Amino acid sequence: MLIGTAPQGAPARPAGVPGQEERVAARVAELEHKLGDPTDETNEVSYTRLLQDDEAGEISAAGERILDAAVLNADFVPRAEGGRLERIDTLVRVMRSVFRRDVTLGLGYGVTSFMAGVNVWTEGDADQRARFARILLDGGKVSVAYHELAHGNDFVRNEFEARPSVDGGYLLNGEKQVINNADRAAAWVLFGRTNPAPGSRSHSVFFAERAGLDASTYRVLPRYDAVGVRGCHLSGLHFDNTPLPDTALVGELGKGVELALRAFQITRSAVPGMALGATDTSLRTVVRFALGRQLYRKSVMDIPHAKATLSAAFLDLLICDSLSLAATRAVHLLPEETSVYAAATKYLVPKLLTEAMHELSIVLGARFYVREGEFGIFQKHIRDLPVLSLGHAGSAACQATIIPQLPRLARRAWFSDDPAPAALFRLRDDLDEIPFADLTLASGRDRLSASLIAAIDELPSGTPEERTVHAIALKMMDELRRLQEAGSSLAPEDRTALASPATFALADRYTVLLAAASVIGVWQQARTAEDPFLADPAWAAAALHRLARRLGQNPPDLPAAAEARVHDEVLRRFHDRTSYDLYDAPLAG
Amino acid sequence: MPVPTTGHTVESLTTWLGERIALYLKRQPAEIDPTVPLAEYGLDSVAAFSLCGDIEEDFDFILEPTAAWDYPTVQALAEHLIKEFDAAKGGAA
Numbered sequence: 031m032l033i034g035t036a037p038q039g040a041p042a043r044p045a046g047v048p049g050q051e052e053r054v055a056a057r058v059a060e061l062e063h064k065l066g067d068p069t070d071e072t073n074e075v076s077y078t079r080l081l082q083d084d085e086a087g088e089i090s091a092a093g094e095r096i097l098d099a100a101v102l103n104a105d106f107v108p109r110a111e112g113g114r115l116e117r118i119d120t121l122v123r124v125m126r127s128v129f130r131r132d133v134t135l136g137l138g139y140g141v142t143s144f145m146a147g148v149n150v151w152t153e154g155d156a157d158q159r160a161r162f163a164r165i166l167l168d169g170g171k172v173s174v175a176y177h178e179l180a181h182g183n184d185f186v187r188n189e190f191e192a193r194p195s196v197d198g199g200y201l202l203n204g205e206k207q208v209i210n211n212a213d214r215a216a217a218w219v220l221f222g223r224t225n226p227a228p229g230s231r232s233h234s235v236f237f238a239e240r241a242g243l244d245a246s247t248y249r250v251l252p253r254y255d256a257v258g259v260r261g262c263h264l265s266g267l268h269f270d271n272t273p274l275p276d277t278a279l280v281g282e283l284g285k286g287v288e289l290a291l292r293a294f295q296i297t298r299s300a301v302p303g304m305a306l307g308a309t310d311t312s313l314r315t316v317v318r319f320a321l322g323r324q325l326y327r328k329s330v331m332d333i334p335h336a337k338a339t340l341s342a343a344f345l346d347l348l349i350c351d352s353l354s355l356a357a358t359r360a361v362h363l364l365p366e367e368t369s370v371y372a373a374a375t376k377y378l379v380p381k382l383l384t385e386a387m388h389e390l391s392i393v394l395g396a397r398f399y400v401r402e403g404e405f406g407i408f409q410k411h412i413r414d415l416p417v418l419s420l421g422h423a424g425s426a427a428c429q430a431t432i433i434p435q436l437p438r439l440a441r442r443a444w445f446s447d448d449p450a451p452a453a454l455f456r457l458r459d460d461l462d463e464i465p466f467a468d469l470t471l472a473s474g475r476d477r478l479s480a481s482l483i484a485a486i487d488e489l490p491s492g493t494p495e496e497r498t499v500h501a502i503a504l505k506m507m508d509e510l511r512r513l514q515e516a517g518s519s520l521a522p523e524d525r526t527a528l529a530s531p532a533t534f535a536l537a538d539r540y541t542v543l544l545a546a547a548s549v550i551g552v553w554q555q556a557r558t559a560e561d562p563f564l565a566d567p568a569w570a571a572a573a574l575h576r577l578a579r580r581l582g583q584n585p586p587d588l589p590a591a592a593e594a595r596v597h598d599e600v601l602r603r604f605h606d607r608t609s610y611d612l613y614d615a616p617l618a619g
Numbered sequence: 620m621p622v623p624t625t626g627h628t629v630e631s632l633t634t635w636l637g638e639r640i641a642l643y644l645k646r647q648p649a650e651i652d653p654t655v656p657l658a659e660y661g662l663d664s665v666a667a668f669s670l671c672g673d674i675e676e677d678f679d680f681i682l683e684p685t686a687a688w689d690y691p692t693v694q695a696l697a698e699h700l701i702k703e704f705d706a707a708k709g710g711a712a
């Protein structure tokens with residue numbers, strides 16, 4: 031089967047009716063226009079203003095006003111409920127415009143409500159979905175209140191109680207801590223213990239609307255101060271016998287852990303790719319510095335190490351975007367496989383972005399340490415980004431989600447599954463609506479890595495760049511074979527969170543392999559698409575080269591022309607003001 | 620090497636499960652009380668999926684990933700497995 035020959039594009043539709051691609055492109059353009067050029071000092075959401083807000087520990091009021099006027103909340107509400115949400119990959123593109131400017135706004139304005147929302151879209155009844163949609167479409171916020179300091183990622187031991195009351199309904203008792211927007215949300219999605227028994231069937235999810243609650247029985251706890259996202263309203267909630275009606279229960283009683291692990295596959299696939307926007311800005315900032323700063327009678331950009339570092343950061347962004355694309359489109363196309371891809375994305379993307387930022391900081395030199403001025407946004411983004419790997423399932427917890435699935439994947443999936451549909455990798459193709467009901471806890475299939483195996487027979491090998499791609503694809507296949515051997519012989523004690531560090535390393539290698547499979551898939555599908563850069567094997571060869579080196583493989587030397595091609599693209603996009611991701615989207619600045 | 624799903628008893632499965640869980644938790648099988656919820660021993664929710672994977676591997680029998688949540692002790696799970704095995708046999712006959 032030869033995939034990758036049909037031209038990319040949306041299916042036929044009546045002339046004049048905008049399709050999904052036109053809708054998302056228009057939405058991104060609208061937000062870019064409304065938020066304006068962030069390097070323009072007169073803009074009320076310029077980097078300078080955003081830095082001032084951050085110093086003051088405030089979320090940008092002007093930014094929130096602009097996003098309110100654009101009704102960004104509608105992007106978190108499915109179209110069936112009156113909103114604009116139709117695809118997860120397109121939501122990521124829209125949110126990137128916000129994260130490019132300010133991670134605080136990204137999380138504090140929106141993502142928190144979206145995280146709360148996926149629970150209700152997944153298991154809420156029609157009335158709950160309608161009420162949730164109403165709050166967001168009216169400009170309200172909803173908190174997602176799962177976390178308790180005492181238990182962290184081990185949320186199955188959470189104690190906050192929603193005890194079924196004898197008169198019907200529930201009684202809330204206890205505390206939720208470090209909850210975004212707890213103070214100002216119109217509603218909270220609460221994760222509460224409904225049964226004192228230990229285990230994974232003792233918690234339930236509740237959609238608690240503030241308006242209906244007895245205000246004398248709960249209070250908002252003082253705000254936390256954090257290293258990053260300093261404008262986010264992080265506080266807590268304390269409840270003391272607060273009655274909650276029966277209608278607040280989302281899904282079935284006792285199925286809260288299952289709901290969380292299913293619904294959050296969507297947000298874990300999506301949020302890392304949104305935050306990629308912050309690294310895009312950081313790269314852009316360092317490119318500006320490198321072009322402007324003169325040393326040794328040259329610009330910093332002429333120093334080979336600096337130049338290579340910037341190209342590497344761009345490649346990391348393309349790698350992250352490829353994995354993010356596959357994971358978010360998998361929600362639609364391979365929902366039963368998403369548990370692994372979401373965990374892989376939530377683990378690897380923040381890690382690669384954080385490492386890329388560190389490398390960029392070396393080029394920025396002492397200016398990386400300055401909190402204001404032309405390059406000040408860099409230190410803010412570098413402080414803000416780690417929240418990605420901390421919150422909403424930490425990196426190790428994501429690896430621990432993958433580990434128990436490895437033996438089964440090794441036995442049943444690898445080298446036997448069919449490849450993913452080509453649509454998984456096609457940036458601009460339409461998708462059917464989000465199949466919330468089809469998300470499953472674990473599946474034992476992996477068609478993303480199967481695509482890599484299938485690609486080996488299909489990849490061209492005419493040019494040196496193409497031969498590099500092909501050679502690395504073969505190395506990745508060997509890697510999968512080694513993973514299969516290791517995965518199928520994992521000792522029982524290595525199949526839980528208590529697994530050996532070597533087993534966590536195995537999960538790490540697997541995520542890198544999934545990223546490589548995504549890069550190959552995206553390039554294969556882009557070969558016939560309009561974008562000449564994505565169609566060119568140079569970026570794929572260079573990106574795979576980085577991934578291969580990361581795995582300690584000994585890839586063949588990257589053709590010098592491929593490096594030059596990537597460097598030229600870094601410069602072109604800087605001058606043309608287009609995004610450092612798969613989309614090459616026009617930016618306001 | 621999968622073993623057939625016939626010829627098991629609640630006792631034999633209890634022994635198998637106890638030994639397997641002891642391995643996960645790096646404890647002695649004798650320390651695993653079949654009536655104590657697995658979560659009490661620190662087996663986390665996702666690790667319970669491993670157990671289902673192991674059952675699949677050793678008995679060639681596919682179980683819901685949440686079986687160890689719904690039958691949270693060794694004993695409850697052993698009884699559930701016997702029922703499932705019997706039902707599968709009935710279905711195949």
Ligand SMILES: Cc1cc2nc3c(=O)[nH]c(=O)nc-3n(C[C@H](O)[C@H](O)[C@H](O)COP(=O)(O)OP(=O)(O)OC[C@H]3O[C@@H](n4cnc5c(N)ncnc54)[C@H](O)[C@@H]3O)c2cc1C
Binds near residue numbers: 173182183264
């Ligand atoms: C800025 C910010 C905003 C937040 N907003 C919200 C919010 O709106 N709503 C909300 O509910 N929560 C929120 N949180 C809380 C966040 O979800 C928790 O902090 C996080 O899930 C738990 O993190 P922890 O570091 O306490 O983890 P812990 O579980 O204490 O982890 C500590 C370490 O233990 C190890 N570890 C933990 N689990 C495993 C495992 N399974 N396998 C192997 N090793 C493991 C890892 O090394 C880990 O780093 C927010 C947090 C921050 C920082």
